[in-house]
Amino acid sequence: MDVGDGPPAQDEPVTDPLTDTARWRSALTSGGAAQRSAEERLYRMLLGVARAEVRRRAPSLPFGGPELDDIAHQAAADAVIGVLRRLHEFRGESRFTTWAYTFAIFEVSAKVGRHFWRHPDLALEDYGWERLPDRLGITPEEASVADDLLTALREAIDTQLTRRQREVLLAVVVRGVPLDALAVARKTTRGALYKTLFDARRKLRGYLVTHHYLDDQEEVT
Structure with a gap:
């Protein structure tokens, strides 16, 4: 399977959620270089979501800068693992990307919560x-x-x-x-x-x- 048959590029419109889901599912279970490429694309996509989420939360947090970016990277990496682990559960009721976004947002929430309590003055x-x-x-x-x-x-x-x-x-x-x-x-x-x-x-x-x-x-x- 060629990498080009994998998930759509970020600037490639996909109007059919079923087609979108099928392409992601196929790419993420294809094995070899094609799967690694799809996983990297998924990571980059979820990193963007995670960074947007930590920026949204930043004004209410007692830390920022590199700490927040580190949280975003960790959240994106763990979100990819979560998506791959539960890919068989996804039934396509929504877009695959919408479903995957929820993993990144959840991971940001969990990591922000844990990180908050590392500060002894809180x-x-x-x-x-x-x-x-x-x-x-x-x-x-x-x-x-x-x-x-x-x-x-x-x-x-x-x-x-x-x-x-x-x-x-x-x-x-x-x-x-x-x-x-x-x-x-x-x-x-x-x-x-x-x-x-x-x-x-x-x-x-x-x-x-x-x-x-x-x-x-x-x-x-």
Whole structure:
């Protein structure tokens, strides 16, 4: 099989997802030089996806530069392995490239999460309460008259939330820990963390409304 019969070049339009899938599948299982060429093309494609994803996440991360590019390379390499391992499971409901992209994005998420915790100054125990006004959108000028609200909010966090809700809320809202990183640290999923945050914010809102610190229409985060 000639390399030219493998997956389409990046500038070659393919309108039929089934044709696209068949060509990739054939090239990635052909063996020899043709398969190595297809794997290299897949790696380059997924590296572009991974780099775009780390750039998107960069503003919320405490590291950058070479570290982020290294994450992109690692993510692309592991994504290729994942695609090859699960190629037999792909049924062609979407484009092969769309399916493969999800592996790169998943690997970036996992690696960003693990990398985040290599920084010793990001331990969850240090919550940084002084950052709370800023995280709640309270300006320095407003903070001088918001002491009662903040005291009530801290009281609500301490007394109304479960331990899990409290730790997740403080990590994400006060510390600004990315959900991917927190998911890795807690060995859970982003979806589970979203649910925990939703429940915690609902409890805080209810407490502050009940105690007349907020109108019913106001938000606490």
